[in-house]
Amino acid sequence: MPLFQLLPNFVTDRRQPGGIATTSVLPSHRILSVAEEELARIVLDIHDGPVQYLFSALSLLTGVQNDLAKRGASPEITARLAQVGMLLESSLYEIKYFLGTFRPPEFRQRSLPSIVEGLVIQHEEWTGATVHLEMNAVPEEVPLAVKIAIYRVLQEALSNANRHAGVAEHQVRLWGEPGKICLEVADNGRGFEPPDLENPVESSHADHIGLLGMRDRVALLNGVFRIQSSPGQGTKIMVTIPLEHAETSFSAVDEP
Amino acid sequence: MTSPSSEHRIRVVLADDHALVTEGLRSLIDRQPDMEVVQIVQNGRELLEFLERANPGVDVAVIDVQMPSNGLDALAEIRRRELPVRVLILTAFGDGESMQKALHYGAEGFALKTESPQQTIEAIRQVAQGRLVFPRAAQRWMMGGRRLDATSELSQREIEVLEKLAQGFTNAEIAAALSVSENTIRFHLKNIYEKLGVTNRTEAVAWFLRRGSIH
Numbered sequence: 401m402p403l404f405q406l407l408p409n410f411v412t413d414r415r416q417p418g419g420i421a422t423t424s425v426l427p428s429h430r431i432l433s434v435a436e437e438e439l440a441r442i443v444l445d446i447h448d449g450p451v452q453y454l455f456s457a458l459s460l461l462t463g464v465q466n467d468l469a470k471r472g473a474s475p476e477i478t479a480r481l482a483q484v485g486m487l488l489e490s491s492l493y494e495i496k497y498f499l500g501t502f503r504p505p506e507f508r509q510r511s512l513p514s515i516v517e518g519l520v521i522q523h524e525e526w527t528g529a530t531v532h533l534e535m536n537a538v539p540e541e542v543p544l545a546v547k548i549a550i551y552r553v554l555q556e557a558l559s560n561a562n563r564h565a566g567v568a569e570h571q572v573r574l575w576g577e578p579g580k581i582c583l584e585v586a587d588n589g590r591g592f593e594p595p596d597l598e599n600p601v602e603s604s605h606a607d608h609i610g611l612l613g614m615r616d617r618v619a620l621l622n623g624v625f626r627i628q629s630s631p632g633q634g635t636k637i638m639v640t641i642p643l644e645h646a647e648t649s650f651s652a653v654d655e656p
Numbered sequence: 657m658t659s660p661s662s663e664h665r666i667r668v669v670l671a672d673d674h675a676l677v678t679e680g681l682r683s684l685i686d687r688q689p690d691m692e693v694v695q696i697v698q699n700g701r702e703l704l705e706f707l708e709r710a711n712p713g714v715d716v717a718v719i720d721v722q723m724p725s726n727g728l729d730a731l732a733e734i735r736r737r738e739l740p741v742r743v744l745i746l747t748a749f750g751d752g753e754s755m756q757k758a759l760h761y762g763a764e765g766f767a768l769k770t771e772s773p774q775q776t777i778e779a780i781r782q783v784a785q786g787r788l789v790f791p792r793a794a795q796r797w798m799m800g801g802r803r804l805d806a807t808s809e810l811s812q813r814e815i816e817v818l819e820k821l822a823q824g825f826t827n828a829e830i831a832a833a834l835s836v837s838e839n840t841i842r843f844h845l846k847n848i849y850e851k852l853g854v855t856n857r858t859e860a861v862a863w864f865l866r867r868g869s870i871h
Contacts, residue, residue, distance in 0.1 A: 447722070451748040451769050452674040459680025459773040466687050489772055496750055496770030505753045517797065518752030525752070525793035 428620040429545035436504040443503045536575040549617045557585035565589025586636040594627040666691035666784040671703040672720035700730030721747040740843035755794040765789035786850025
């Protein structure tokens with residue numbers, strides 16, 4: 401479900417008496433950080449429980465396998481234990497990607513460039529792709545919600561590029577302009593016909609859910625989200641988010 | 657098993673508040689011919705106490721990041737006190753931020769609880785041999801931009817020791833100049849040799865002079 405559907409009241413209730421609300425108290429900003437806090441809790445539960453159990457079980461099993469290898473066991477038992485080991489490893493492998501994807505970085509403590517670098521390292525490590533990262537004039541102080549939006553949009557864009565573009569090189573640019581922050585994620589891959597993101601029926605295709613998610617996050621912060629792509633021509637995702645006086649309005653998504 | 661460390665077994669401390677994890681790892685480590693668990697601790701404070709007491713009796717400390725009195729804080733303190741032990745960070749979180757932090761705080765290695773424990777064992781072995789054991793992307797990140805060249809594997813302290821060495825200081829003189837013990841200097845030199853792939857101080861100095869000064 402697109403985020404803004406959860407927040408119908410926030411759309412109209414965007415100005416507070418006496419002027420524009422500060423960025424730190426806007427409901428649209430809060431919803432982004434609350435979502436991240438919930439994710440952090442889920443991630444911690446999985447970390448504290450299943451990961452420790454599985455890792456421990458696999459350690460014990462490997463020890464038993466070592467012993468049996470020395471003593472000699474029946475091929476059937478050896479094969480069964482190997483199978484159990486593989487199942488445990490597969491579970492851990494899946495959890496690894498779940499935790500890595502959903503665990504929020506320390507948005508409050510860390511600067512946006514550092515968070516973006518971390519994400520790029522992770523993407524390169526997981527996919528083997530090369531990311532050309534360029535950052536210029538990124539402001540020191542970036543509102544929490546803007547950090548979150550940039551992080552999650554970049555994550556989705558890189559993931560899409562990896563899954564669909566068919567090329568192992570991606571370009572990421574992050575830069576500051578007066579009063580706003582801009583992000584571009586580009587590849588020279590196979591490209592596609594961008595869907596009409598303003599039409600929920602046509603754009604409800606599973607492949608487009610990610611695009612809608614990106615659009616919604618940016619829209620919550622009164623930013624602009626654009627896709628430039630066509631078959632054979634690569635893809636470029638362009639995001640601009642205002643840093644101050646970010647009103648909660650969705651008019652921005654109508655801009656070209 | 658033949659390894660450079662086969663003359664003595666690699667002495668390992670496990671620092672993790674998950675008893676299941678330390679129990680599992682211990683059972684695995686104790687089956688290895690070239691390593692043994694000398695202590696299990698459950699938090700950063702206990703770890704530091706033990707390392708101070710055992711100094712220099714531990715080769716590798718395997719530290720869980722999420723244990724009470726945080727693993728990274730313990731690592732920072734180990735470096736501050738210049739305790740001669742190599743550190744392998746063991747964590748469930750393989751995201752970029754976790755790798756960045758482990759590098760930043762000066763760990764020698766990074767292993768994941770979401771990968772086979774056999775890999776943790778291998779990482780202990782490699783860290784004990786003086787290698788940096790990090791995912792490739794993290795190493796690339798560390799080499800590029802952040803720090804200037806291949807000397808990025810050397811810590812600031814190791815660079816200081818190398819500079820003094822190149823000036824012809826003896827171990828005792830370096831120790832006095834840096835206000836640490838000669839033992840600590842010997843530990844730094846061992847690490848420097850291994851990181852540079854050299855076997856003695858002459859080669860290390862030659863390497864240093866070839867490279868020019870390091871900053």
